[in-house]
Amino acid sequence: MAMEIERKFLVRAERLPVLENGIYIEQAYIPTTNGTTVRIRLAGELAFLTIKTKASGFSRREYEYQIPVADAQEILQEACPIGHIEKRRYLIPQDALVWEIDIFGGDNEGLIVAELELESEQQEVELPDWIDREVTLDPRFSNFSLSRVPYKSWPLQEAQAGQ
Structure with missing residues (x-):
C-alpha cells in the first residue's frame, strides 16, 4: 500500500519551457459508490489498473498494478465506454522533485494542469513562474x-475562472 501526496496547479501556458518527449495517456474510470476511484490507464506502451481511496487533504492511498495492454484496451471499451480522459504528459525535473504537466485533449482540450507528488503534506515547494494557482x-x-463533467462543457465564466 502506498500513500499518494499530491498537489495540483493550473499552468500559465505562455510561460512553460519547451516541452519534449511527452507520453500520450488515455484513461477512464470504473464506477464505484464509496468515493474510491478505479482507473484504467493506457500510457504509451504500458497499461495500469489503479485504485485510489477518497482523498483527505492532499493525501490518499493508492494501489497501482501494471496490466496487459490488451486487457486495458478491452476494459476501456467494455467497462468504460464513456468519459475517457485524453492527455499528453510531460515531465519537468525541479531539484529532487518532478513536475508532471498534463495538456488535455478531447473533451478537456484547453486545460493544462501541473501535478507534483510530495513526501509529506508539509513539504515546502518553490513554485515555478509558469504556475498560475493551486x-x-x-x-x-x-x-x-x-471524465464526468469535461472542461469543454463548463459554462464560459466557470472555465475562465478555472484558468
Missing part, C-alpha cells in the same frame, strides 16, 4: 471529475 482541493479538476 487547485488541489477543487474537485472539478480531479481527473475523475473531468
Whole structure:
C-alpha cells in the first residue's frame, strides 16, 4: 500500500519551457459508490489498473498494478465506454522533485494542469513562474471529475475562472 501526496496547479501556458518527449495517456474510470476511484490507464506502451481511496487533504492511498495492454484496451471499451480522459504528459525535473504537466485533449482540450507528488503534506515547494494557482482541493479538476463533467462543457465564466 502506498500513500499518494499530491498537489495540483493550473499552468500559465505562455510561460512553460519547451516541452519534449511527452507520453500520450488515455484513461477512464470504473464506477464505484464509496468515493474510491478505479482507473484504467493506457500510457504509451504500458497499461495500469489503479485504485485510489477518497482523498483527505492532499493525501490518499493508492494501489497501482501494471496490466496487459490488451486487457486495458478491452476494459476501456467494455467497462468504460464513456468519459475517457485524453492527455499528453510531460515531465519537468525541479531539484529532487518532478513536475508532471498534463495538456488535455478531447473533451478537456484547453486545460493544462501541473501535478507534483510530495513526501509529506508539509513539504515546502518553490513554485515555478509558469504556475498560475493551486487547485488541489477543487474537485472539478480531479481527473475523475473531468471524465464526468469535461472542461469543454463548463459554462464560459466557470472555465475562465478555472484558468
